[in-house]
Amino acid sequence: ERVARAALAEVRAAVSGLRAPRLMAELAAARLLLETAGVHVDNRIVATNLPEAQDAALAMVLREAATNVLRHAQATRVVIHLEQDQAQVRLCIEDDGCGCDGVLREGNGLNGMRERLHALGGALRIEAPGERGTRLCAELPL
Secondary structure: OHHHHHHHHHHHHHHOOOOOOHHHHHHHHHHHHHHHOOOEEEEEOOOOOOOHHHHHHHHHHHHHHHHHHHHHHOOOEEEEEEEEOOOEEEEEEEEOOOOOOOOOOOOHHHHHHHHHHHHOOOEEEEEOOOOOOEEEEEEEEO
């Protein structure tokens, strides 16, 4: 985990100087963090053209979600995808980890995600059906 965190810090430092959208930078950082820790990442996001506020909010959600997968999920695979239409955008992060046995403990990270999304008229949905896996979706209006 220490190696993954060091690599993540290097990617964030390198990417901060680029003009790429923040969400795409966080996607690269999340992929490096998770794959360095042995978690396969299935990326279903192509370059985005989101308003700056939505892009930044989703970037922070992705950062926190990737960290949570690494810390808590014991996952071997993560799927990250983005759905966008004219009215809204939805970012979903789904893992095959240990789930939460029906009990989800919401700490500062999840609360921060909710607050950031609510401030933009959006919502955070978390599904953890039981023994395996968690699906987190951040939805924002455009």
